[in-house]
Amino acid sequence: MPLRAGTRRWIIVASVIVALLLVGGFAFVSYFMHAVYETEQVLGDVSVPAAVRESFAKRFPGASDVAWELEDDLYEAEFSWQGQKEVEAHFAADGTWSKTVSPIQFSELPEKAQLYLKTQDGYDATEPERIQEAGSNPVYEVKLANKLMEWNCQFDAEGALVSKTRDGPVLE
Numbered sequence: 001m002p003l004r005a006g007t008r009r010w011i012i013v014a015s016v017i018v019a020l021l022l023v024g025g026f027a028f029v030s031y032f033m034h035a036v037y038e039t040e041q042v043l044g045d046v047s048v049p050a051a052v053r054e055s056f057a058k059r060f061p062g063a064s065d066v067a068w069e070l071e072d073d074l075y076e077a078e079f080s081w082q083g084q085k086e087v088e089a090h091f092a093a094d095g096t097w098s099k100t101v102s103p104i105q106f107s108e109l110p111e112k113a114q115l116y117l118k119t120q121d122g123y124d125a126t127e128p129e130r131i132q133e134a135g136s137n138p139v140y141e142v143k144l145a146n147k148l149m150e151w152n153c154q155f156d157a158e159g160a161l162v163s164k165t166r167d168g169p170v171l172e
Contacts, residue, residue, distance in 0.1 A: 098134055
């Protein structure tokens with residue numbers, strides 16, 4: 001028995017709506033994934049400009065386990081140096097050093113920052129880092145988290161709290 005014209009139109013309209021919903025959903029998920037996750041390009045040593053490699057070698061002699069990425073037009077090296085692992089250094093394409101991020105011990109934070117973090121009852125201070133940017137004093141960054149929330153706290157060289165930004169729920 002052949003389908004009536006009205007039924008055929010309904011099937012076509014429903015198929016078009018389903019197709020549009022699928023395409024729209026895929027576009028939304030793609031956009032969301034791109035916006036949420038950093039886009040990094042892992043590079044081989046040969047892909048890093050010579051000026052960047054030379055500047056890196058002068059600034060961090062004896063660095064080992066070097067891995068390069070290209071992120072936001074900066075060449076980022078993650079490496080081990082002077083007993084520290086997961087040190088990051090950022091360079092422009094012409095070899096100009098931009099910043100270095102070094103993991104540190106809690107005890108290496110300025111005393112004022114340590115006191116502030118110790119008074120945050122119910123929160124754990126983790127991942128302390130020293131961030132040195134070209135032309136500025138070092139800043140210190142620490143994650144402050146409990147079971148529900150996570151914050152990024154930044155302190156100046158004297159240990160004064162500069163910023164405290166919510167990093168979202170932990171959701172473990």
